[in-house]
Amino acid sequence: MSERELKIAHTEALFRDVNERIAESARRFRSDDAEFVCECADPGCAERVRATMDLYEQVRSDGTHFLLVAGHEDTEVERVVKRPHRRLAIVRKFNEIVARRVRRLDPRAQPAQ
Numbered sequence: 001m002s003e004r005e006l007k008i009a010h011t012e013a014l015f016r017d018v019n020e021r022i023a024e025s026a027r028r029f030r031s032d033d034a035e036f037v038c039e040c041a042d043p044g045c046a047e048r049v050r051a052t053m054d055l056y057e058q059v060r061s062d063g064t065h066f067l068l069v070a071g072h073e074d075t076e077v078e079r080v081v082k083r084p085h086r087r088l089a090i091v092r093k094f095n096e097i098v099a100r101r102v103r104r105l106d107p108r109a110q111p112a113q
């Protein structure tokens with residue numbers, strides 16, 4: 001795996017962890033949607049995008065899917081699979097190395113304790 005692929009996988013996995021906490025508190029307040037952080041490969045990206053909890057759950061059900069501000073996708077490692085609204089893009093890692101890595105870092109893939 002290249003240095004770049006490793007970095008992308010880790011950056012996006014980190015943003016995913018942040019969003020898991022955002023989703024957790026949104027659920028606690030019984031909110032239908034939330035402002036999520038963009039899960040793109042840019043570690044300096046601080047943009048946020050609104051998504052419904054249903055959509056967020058759909059994205060999280062696949063360890064290789066990520067939620068991005070439309071246009072932030074890195075076409076070398078990911079492909080847009082869904083464009084629910086103008087600001088929001090759902091991407092899938094088609095780069096196998098990155099996909100394997102992010103799947104391993106998926107907090108929901110941990111075996112139940």
Ligand SMILES: [Zn+2]
Nearest residue numbers: 038040045072
């Ligand atoms: Zn971004």
